[in-house]
Amino acid sequence: MKKIIKHIYNQKGIKILLLFIFVNINYTCVEPFEGSVDSFEDVLVVNAIVTNYVKRQEVNLSRSYRFEEDEPPIETDALVSISTNNGNQYAFEEIEPGVYKSIDSFGAELGTEYTLNIETSDGHMYSSKPMQLPVASTNMDDISVERVFNNEGEEGIAINVDSFDANGTSKYYRHDYVETFKIIAPLWSPYDAVFVIEGINQYEIPVILREQEERVCYGTNKSSSISVLSTQGLVEDRLEDYNVRFINRDDYVLTYRYSILVRQYVLAPETFSYYDTLKGLIQSSTTLFSEDQPGFLAGNVFSLTDEEENVAGYFEVSAIDEQRLFFNWEDYFPGEELPPHIIPCSFFKPSSSGSFGERDLVNIIRQGTMRFYDFNTNPQPGEGEYIMVLPECGDCTTLGSNNVPDFWIE
Numbered sequence: 085m086k087k088i089i090k091h092i093y094n095q096k097g098i099k100i101l102l103l104f105i106f107v108n109i110n111y112t113c114v115e116p117f118e119g120s121v122d123s124f125e126d127v128l129v130v131n132a133i134v135t136n137y138v139k140r141q142e143v144n145l146s147r148s149y150r151f152e153e154d155e156p157p158i159e160t161d162a163l164v165s166i167s168t169n170n171g172n173q174y175a176f177e178e179i180e181p182g183v184y185k186s187i188d189s190f191g192a193e194l195g196t197e198y199t200l201n202i203e204t205s206d207g208h209m210y211s212s213k214p215m216q217l218p219v220a221s222t223n224m225d226d227i228s229v230e231r232v233f234n235n236e237g238e239e240g241i242a243i244n245v246d247s248f249d250a251n252g253t254s255k256y257y258r259h260d261y262v263e264t265f266k267i268i269a270p271l272w273s274p275y276d277a278v279f280v281i282e283g284i285n286q287y288e289i290p291v292i293l294r295e296q297e298e299r300v301c302y303g304t305n306k307s308s309s310i311s312v313l314s315t316q317g318l319v320e321d322r323l324e325d326y327n328v329r330f331i332n333r334d335d336y337v338l339t340y341r342y343s344i345l346v347r348q349y350v351l352a353p354e355t356f357s358y359y360d361t362l363k364g365l366i367q368s369s370t371t372l373f374s375e376d377q378p379g380f381l382a383g384n385v386f387s388l389t390d391e392e393e394n395v396a397g398y399f400e401v402s403a404i405d406e407q408r409l410f411f412n413w414e415d416y417f418p419g420e421e422l423p424p425h426i427i428p429c430s431f432f433k434p435s436s437s438g439s440f441g442e443r444d445l446v447n448i449i450r451q452g453t454m455r456f457y458d459f460n461t462n463p464q465p466g467e468g469e470y471i472m473v474l475p476e477c478g479d480c481t482t483l484g485s486n487n488v489p490d491f492w493i494e
Contacts, residue, residue: 127396128145129159129397130397131146132144133401134400136191160178160181160205168196194219196217199213199215209388210386215384215400218253218350221405223247226407227243227244227407228244229409239333241416245325248322248323249322251321256314256355258311261344261345262306263306263329263337265338266301267484271429273456276293276455277292277456279446298486302484302485302488302489304485312359313326338413338423339425342413343492350403383396408491410493427474427476429476432473436468454472454473454474
């Protein structure tokens with residue numbers, strides 16, 4: 085009977101439902117899924133990438149988790165390093181639970197083999213197949229923005245990439261992105277109602293000036309799908325108007341100012357094969373329990389402690405280039421109605437009457453389930469003295485950070 089593993093790949097922003105995973109060096113080994121979901125195997129999940137950029141490289145470690153669970157357990161207190169065939173050793177430190185960064189900055193170099201080494205806190209040891217940089221570097225010629233209709237007839241914004249390798253040596257590409265967008269709370273008030281005390285016959289919820297910025301924030305999303313393609317067999321090693329992101333015009337991320345960081349990776353053939361197969365597994369996940377459902381995908385990390393132990397994930401060594409752009413809604417939709425907010429926004433006037441512990445207005449403010457908007461100067465029967473709104477409408481920190489990103493340009 086097959087065991088089932090569920091895991092979300094957080095490092096690259098890719099949400100992945102993985103089936104039973106068997107790790108060996110055959111990168112595209114896939115078997116049909118058989119059996120029922122009534123057993124579980126706890127395995128290490130590795131997410132690691134080294135690029136040619138000189139920086140603190142990153143490795144993410146977690147564990148598989150059950151279907152009924154929401155978050156993966158984090159693998160903490162591991163010893164992580166990367167070794168090379170020319171004798172270099174790069175030690176990593178855990179900067180936050182499950183996230184390990186190299187102590188020293190370095191970048192992958194052409195002709196050097198890199199091997200990931202892991203020892204978990206329980207003494208289990210793991211290693212990867214030696215991986216090499218496929219090309220010395222990659223360059224995106226341009227990223228562009230275009231107002232378009234997609235194949236489904238939806239109007240929106242297309243983010244496209246142009247790239248050309250005159251040497252014809254890149255061939256295998258992957259793209260991802262991180263988007264950042266300004267959020268302005270549509271029903272924000274400079275005032276806030278705070279709970280102080282409630283008694284049998286009285287309560288105290290004064291209105292004060294807000295203590296932090298909650299009107300303008302910045303939201304961030306990572307790409308949630310795998311975007312890979314190959315120019316193998318084409319006349320030129322060229323990408324022209326290759327779409328890496330389509331944003332429907334009704335998406336609230338476009339409402340004010342928008343920025344996107346697009347990253348292009350050139351992959352080794354076996355790395356491309358891994359991602360391409362993984363993409364197929366994700367696309368077929370709507371029929372997870374069908375008889376023809378693919379089963380497990382092999383990675384390139386294995387256990388040194390127990391050759392029968394399964395390990396999920398992949399250690400990637402790739403060339404990378406990245407570019408960022410900014411634009412405003414008015415740049416492409418001048419004078420047109422803004423996209424709707426992420427949720428509909430309405431006013432609420434919860435009652436302040438009732439006995440101790442049952443006053444709706446007091447409980448809402450104490451529990452933080454709504455935000456103050458204004459005074460209800462003419463309360464009707466059953467209404468309280470304050471007008472309240474949902475947090476997403478009156479407090480932008482529920483949707484993003486009130487800290488301006490270092491890279492942000494108005």
